[in-house]
Amino acid sequence: MRGIMACCTTLSGGRARVWAAGAFLFLLALGLRLRGIGAESVWMDDFFSAARLDAPNLLQFLRDQRGDNWEMVPVYYTLEYFWACLLPGSLAWVRGLSALFGAGAVVMVFSLGRRLGGMVAGCVAALVMALSPWQVFHSQGLRPYALMLFLSLVSMDALLRWTESRRPAPLAAHLAANLLMLWSHLFAPLFFLPQGLIVLFARGVSWRERFFWGGAHALFLLAVLGYVATIKPAPDPPVTPPGWGNSWAVVTGAGFYAGDDTLTGGVLSADGENLRWAEYNSPTVLRDPAHPLAADLLPLRPAVELALARCYLLTLALALFFAVRCALRRDEESRRELRKTLVLLAWFLVPVAALFLVAQFWKPHAFQRRYVLYAWPALCLLVGVSAARLRGPARWAHAAAPLAMLAVLAAAAAALPMRHDYLSAAGLLRAHAATHPAAMTDNWNLMRILRCNDPGLPVPVERYLSPEETASRAVETVRAGTGVWVLFVGPESLPQRQSLEQTLRDNDIPWGRVILPGMQSLYLYRCDPAEPALVMASSPG
Template identity: 35%
Template structure:
């Protein structure tokens, strides 16, 4: 029987002999990677390049990698170069394919699902790895980033590789694991500046449990201080992009939300911008029905995660107390280490970003900046499932009934995540600009003029239109839009207007709130006949096709 951390039996392993277990491992790895790829592949070709992606990919056609990185610094100073190197060559080698660049994030996510399974198997057995890997693959938060032209999917993969190598190294599996762990951290630091926060829980864990091997702690700290010095030099050399607006301090309840309500966070962006008169045809009948009960299932999922974490910690503590080993020689025994390590990895990054936001008033408390921490929550849920049979049936932890209990617990928490998954793949989160661009390509006559209102619409519609470009009249402010409209109405020629808006019940951003409704009222007042189409997402894109006129007085 496999041992974990120097002597704790793995009761969470699935039944079977050594050969069958190895085969089952392979099947689970293939299944989890396939699930991650399949869920991220849904609607992948329909994803619009939206603002965050636009400032990432707009320089990928630069004549050289150095030129690409230099331009990036002016727009996205906290994005250090590792991801942009992958992005640049994927874009160049695929002859400018946006899908190829998105495919990078899909592959990184599949790799993360595999590493999460291996990490869970190492800590608590195959049940833990399978549950954690499935939760990661199904999480709408990670599906969003697994389709995105941004570095967060790569950040998660490198962080999971770092933690896996760290677990192997601290278990005494050889110096090569320390080397691999350090290399993963080096790549991680040069993928996103705020990923350096992962060093805090790892360093604290070493201080708590490895002080007797002080050289290990010293050289680990020395290596990472050396890495951070170069990061500091990089930041000091930046010339632009760092003047961020001050953010109000987040409420303390936001920390609970970042810990346990992270998976549907991008769904909430869409919920706020969905029109009140949305129809099942626009979002799908199944999605429409689930949308009505989503808050209830989200709360049950959050409390299930919280309960699983608490029970795992209490159960591990109780096992050690019953064995008479807890805090022997002033330290928890090895069997308690996995739960504490995962707790630190899960809770500390969000807490540090929360504190930094309060201290600096910069918008650092963002879920994506600690995207790598939520797999630790999934691993704790997996650890709860893996240990459940042993806690309930200590004399027969590997029995059929013990595995049946684990299977029911796993099915329950995976089903709760599945409700969020259906919304994550069914709702149009960032599909509006590309859908609007395709409509213009298909229906706009070459003699008809196009008005693009606002910077978001102008930049993103132009990029999603691709080549050849469609000339557009650019307007800013509602008065500017009305003036351009009056001039076109006087010409008595059909024309199109594209604008980005959110419904009137959504107050932010204020310049987009109710914009489509105000413009429709303006056209009606002018006696114009028009057709309006909306393309839903985090911000809704509206196309107005004006076809009949009354010359304004």
Template identity: 30%
Template sequence: MRAILRGIRAHREPMALFLLALAVRLWRLTYHSLWFDEAVSAYWASRPAAEIVRVGLGLTLDKHPPVYYLLLRGWTLVFGPGDAAVRSLGALMGALAVFPVYALARRWGGRVAAGIVALSLALNPFLVWYSQEARMFMPAATFALLGLWALVRAVEDERAWAWLVFVVSTLAGVYAYLFNALMLPVAGLWWVMALARRWWAGQCGKARWLAVTGGASMAAVALGFLPLAWRAWTVSGVESTPGRAFADVGVTLWRLGRAFLIHRARLGPTGDLATAVGAIALGVWVLSALQARRRGPPGPGELAAALLVPWLLGNVLLTRDGSVFAEPRYWLFLVPFLCLTWGMAIVWLLARRRIWKKLAGGAILCAFLATYVVALPWNWRPETRRENWRAAARYIEAHAGPNDAILIHVDYVRTAFLRYYRGDQPVYFPFGGPVNDMEEIAPPLEGMSRFDTIWLVESHLEGVDDGRLVERWLGERYPLVTEQFPAGITLRAYAVRLFYPTLPSDVRPLDAELAPGMILAGCRLGEEEIAARDDVYHPPSGWLHVTLYWRRVGDPPEGARPRLHLIDELGQVWGAGLARERDVWSMHPPRSWPSDQLVRDEHDVNLNPVTPPGEYRLQVAVVGADGEPMGPEATCGPVRVVPR
């Protein structure tokens, strides 16, 4: 017990920074819905281990190797399949990255450098974001860091066990995420640098030991990676478009640097300034590295290799796949090394004798911390939400009728929707490949004409339905019921069945003649309580959904239209029905309505976002071209506006 307590006291600083990193990564862990990629992770984690290995090594059904999915499978077997459980593995792995980064910085720059670097890693918005994502990018980066830390322990402290940790961690990293293979040459260079230092120092015996043990470990990593590398090379390029090496290199570096520093924070010129400070700090580190002697202590050469080698290899890969630098998350494993270089640069300035250099170091440190403090909260703001499948599923559950159907487009995003959907309506997903013409999509859509409403849920249409043909086909035939816009998703409902012999049982009867020949038979409010503001479906306003049922008893006036107002007790208007081009009044003019049937008419009432909480009523009128009512108005029902 005393030994354990001594160990904790000896490592209290990295432990404290680890706990800080973990707390930040667990904060609002389920604020975002799982987006499509995360739902795929959860799906594979639910499959048998043998299937995960087979698919992961095949790299066709899924483009990522199996290690992360296997870890997630074991994790969810213990902690369950909920969103918090699925994401907590990444949060833990992201926080664990503090330890190898702290150890490397302590070895190369001292205690102050270690604290600055680990604090930077703990609070970096980019790393926090991807630690809260159920994907392999952050766990793979932690494996790479652990492997390189073990390599340093092996070559500098001659720890035999560290070679085993290096081999296992490095292979775990590349078998979790293929881009981690770009760090393999970095490991080789670190080993060669250490070997060269031994020879230059005249330590021939140690150099020979390092050559044998290191060579064997490097060979083990190479042999372990070879089958995956061969498979990746054979399947790569099938769907990719070649690019050009070093194309738009300046723009790419600036975009990556900005993402690595502030991620999704919309800071405008302040974000540009923060990125410039990061570039300046990187330049300061380069100057400090150039001042180090060729045979000086390790650190500068290793960091230069960790940053430059993957970037150079990535530009070579551009000639095979032009999307190599398309998303900053592909290069997440570089961010801890940027934190190391920034921290080392700050410490180098603080250690200078000239006061202006010390002040510059302090200013850069304050700038970094201020940037993180300002940018980090953007990870949990409505403007930066991930695809909100949770909200899409909840809306349909709340508003779909018993004879409705759901159409998912494109088919593979159904994994994300079905993770959250608990309704009874059937779900269809007929379109997986590219949609090119109307005749191709007509048969499956015509087969859905037996339903009252078709709920179209669309996402990831790029390259599959660029012309929005499915949406056009439905919109040309059926009036629009509603449209909602949770992040990354478009949700539209189309009224297939318009005519009813009697009022549905859940509709409030009114039987009010609002214009000559036009009787409002009944009304149904989709919500009796609603917030005036909304940041999920259609910011900034809340929408109240209303269903009206009309009866034609004569020849309605030309140009007649319904008007829906949300009014208070003084008659002030706080919300109005949205005008839509393709509603039932436009597609089926009232004079064409059958007189022996009720006509279904759907509306969304858009609230003023500053509507005070209180009691209101939904008022319906029929107006002419001049906007004036053609008869009396009817009250559809009371509505309570509640605080958000």
């Protein structure tokens, strides 16, 4: 770790060295995002578009997926369709588009960090961004988040260049990026809030230019409202609004819970979100011999997430300290540093606070960190800029601590499937197709997503209308001399699984069970006319 940071400090000048650092960070980020990308299964969010990629034309593709994907706007899906046409049938290739955007975002963070705080700031910020398993997850998805993230960085970089130079080219790039971003995700307008503050308070920007900026964005919003008016939304889920959380619990550690849906948890504990899902929803993961590294690292996760939250809280405290110190000084350099700090604080805090208010007063379920993914580069930049402003051992400690915590989380995440493991389920059904040629479930989504992951699966998956009917059909099939699989997904299926097990015992049907961990566990019950030669799961979860 110290070697990487020492390398960053030596890259203080020379275009070749800057390009070398940027290339290294891009390749590191891309490698982390491409690692295991072919083993990631299509899950529900991916399925909405993945299942329609064989549409004969773009218009048909957009029309077919809109019923399930009603809340999304079309820019990413247009790119996804044409990208998929370059290598038909490869979902790993399609995921690679998001990986490229995610790696490109890391390079943009490096570039912004260099301009705001020097080479150390750029390198540290980019490394934080590159290692975050949360960022890696969204850079492997078939969703617009990685594209939205990349566009937000292009937009912010162009905006800062425009406020410094007043040239039309960066303004045009900024407006184009914001327009594309708005047509990539409907929560993009929350990103315009801190940008509006930057334009409002930027030195040298005339009121005419401010009105032009505001008018352009008003037209953008009016245009997208026409599309929004055609949306037929699903009913809102019955959830309670998020709470404020307790920042002091981060300091003391008492009562800290990284997975809480509060403003504090949302701000400080995003990086381990998908890892927590895999752990909480997969009760056997700590004892699964297929994932020994995860079994070693996951017990460390709560302490690591607490330490990382403390690093981020310290970063915010340092940013406020530097802002106050610069405000008390009268020289131009201090005022310039103050403006940089305020830009980063507004960039990070304003969208998150706005989303929190949306959840408080309008749609409680909207408090999803990924909706404002574009705010997190500012936190990475604050870490880098704060480290660059410190001196001696304090600099290295402030840089190395979050990177070490992120490395642990990244290693644990790399050892587990971060999505539902439908590919392994399909592989298991294929391996036993000769003796167990049928599969059953009462879950419609499970049936169609499994087929999407393996379109040529030789075992047909039949869906029945109730768990009772599924269990009854399984018993009839086994008594007729044919082995069968019964499939469930997620912890909410526990009552159905218990009912099936009781039915099988009551009818003296031999059975075994495999649990495949992931974002939600898949439960595969193998019902056999003879005793199954199958290792059963070690946990009743």
